[in-house]
Amino acid sequence: MNYQRSSALFKEAEQYIPGGVNSPVRAFKAVGGTPIFAKRAQGAYVYDEDDNRYIDYINSWGPMILGHAFKPVVDAVINRTKQGTSFGIPTALETEIAKLAVSMVPNIDKIRFVNSGTEACMSAVRLARGFTKKDKIIKFAGCYHGHSDAFLIQAGSGAVTFGSPNSPGVTKGTAKDTLLANYNAIDSVKSLLAANKDEIACVIIEPVAGNMGCIPPKANFLKDLRMLCDTHNIVLIFDEVMTGFRLAKGGAQELFNVNADIVCFGKVIGGGLPVGAFAARHDIMNCLAPLGPVYQAGTLSGNPLAMAAGLEMLKALNSDQAIFNRLEEKTKYLHKGIEKVLRNHAITHTINRLGSMISVHFAEDEVVDFETAALGNNDRFKQFFHGMLNEGIYIAPSAFETWFISDALTYEDLDFTIAAVKNVVKRL
Ligand code: PMP
Numbered sequence: 001m002n003y004q005r006s007s008a009l010f011k012e013a014e015q016y017i018p019g020g021v022n023s024p025v026r027a028f029k030a031v032g033g034t035p036i037f038a039k040r041a042q043g044a045y046v047y048d049e050d051d052n053r054y055i056d057y058i059n060s061w062g063p064m065i066l067g068h069a070f071k072p073v074v075d076a077v078i079n080r081t082k083q084g085t086s087f088g089i090p091t092a093l094e095t096e097i098a099k100l101a102v103s104m105v106p107n108i109d110k111i112r113f114v115n116s117g118t119e120a121c122m123s124a125v126r127l128a129r130g131f132t133k134k135d136k137i138i139k140f141a142g143c144y145h146g147h148s149d150a151f152l153i154q155a156g157s158g159a160v161t162f163g164s165p166n167s168p169g170v171t172k173g174t175a176k177d178t179l180l181a182n183y184n185a186i187d188s189v190k191s192l193l194a195a196n197k198d199e200i201a202c203v204i205i206e207p208v209a210g211n212m213g214c215i216p217p218k219a220n221f222l223k224d225l226r227m228l229c230d231t232h233n234i235v236l237i238f239d240e241v242m243t244g245f246r247l248a249k250g251g252a253q254e255l256f257n258v259n260a261d262i263v264c265f266g267k268v269i270g271g272g273l274p275v276g277a278f279a280a281r282h283d284i285m286n287c288l289a290p291l292g293p294v295y296q297a298g299t300l301s302g303n304p305l306a307m308a309a310g311l312e313m314l315k316a317l318n319s320d321q322a323i324f325n326r327l328e329e330k331t332k333y334l335h336k337g338i339e340k341v342l343r344n345h346a347i348t349h350t351i352n353r354l355g356s357m358i359s360v361h362f363a364e365d366e367v368v369d370f371e372t373a374a375l376g377n378n379d380r381f382k383q384f385f386h387g388m389l390n391e392g393i394y395i396a397p398s399a400f401e402t403w404f405i406s407d408a409l410t411y412e413d414l415d416f417t418i419a420a421v422k423n424v425v426k427r428l
Helices: 004-016 071-081 092-104 117-132 186-195 221-231 251-256 304-318 322-344 378-390 411-426
Strands: 038-042 045-048 053-056 110-114 136-140 178-181 200-205 235-239 262-265 276-280 350-354 357-361
Touching: 053 411, 071 304, 092 110, 092 276, 092 304, 110 117, 117 136, 117 200, 117 235, 117 262, 117 276, 178 186, 186 200, 186 221, 200 221, 221 235, 221 251, 235 251, 304 322, 322 350, 322 357, 322 411, 378 411
Parallel strands: 136 178, 136 200, 200 235, 235 262
Antiparallel strands: 038 045, 045 053, 110 276, 262 276, 350 357
């Protein structure tokens, strides 16, 4: 592959944008080399500035669940644009998407739209604190809930990729209110509860972790967490920024039959435009301004283009249950195919998969939490990543990320990918 134009564009970008990128993992720093620059994308494919084609397993880090440039979304955005791009005045469209989201997701009565997953999680925690009148929060090592201060404590995703899970700039005062538990280890939560009696406002969790690679919850882990939160009068927040409208219409709550008190959304809910949202029962949501004292706002929140895109995406997902079955089948097919190749070549690996989230950990043992995820062979991952890129397959440029399967992928694409793995693995 020739990456000439991308390399030149990156050099230029580096002069004006820190690291040449507007979000760190894009820079390829963790895997070495220079990032590709995207020119356009259609369906399962993304094309770079050198006109190389890649089968895309990032899908904008999750939103493009039905493939790139999904026609109903594109058409809706074009049509809305002609009527004005932002008003700062309520629109009928906001109620339409809110109504649909509330009907699809279990256990929520009201939803507020924001502009990113970060905002959604940050606001959800403030709401939980306001509702319970308690200060401390529990998060899990390796989970990522966006870049707001309270979450940059043993954070996953780019934070861990770049070795700053605890970022400078987060004050000790903020850090002391964020307590850390271990994913899939209910006893670690129990210990924190015992040591901080009546002080915990909320527990926030990725119901399926996706920011230390994909790590599904063990059987009963989420149910046990629900029970603990009930016993101690703690708000349970599901960060469904990745899993919402992806694992099922109603996300992880539906899939695992566990209710959260507050649910955060991002990615799919915006159809590829900058959207986040958080939602809960009436009694919790009514604490928010202007009804209640917990403040939260946004100049561009509920933006008509973003709402139009999100609405078409949710409508499409709501209209056809078969999409979720197909996504699961495709992901399973890829899993089996890659596993066979890695096994035949005696490559140490663990593949984690749930619904349309999957990741290949080059780790010997089961990967169930941050500690076991960090044991993966990172040098091998780097070689694998570049090998795959060269074969025309775009996976996330970090071992601490999940691959997102889109419904635009055909079985031909999946076979092409498995054949690419074979070519790459031969050279490892
Ligand atoms: N929560 C989770 C689970 C995420 O994966 C992410 C982003 N990858 C976020 C929150 C933050 O979302 P955003 O990047 O839109 O701010």
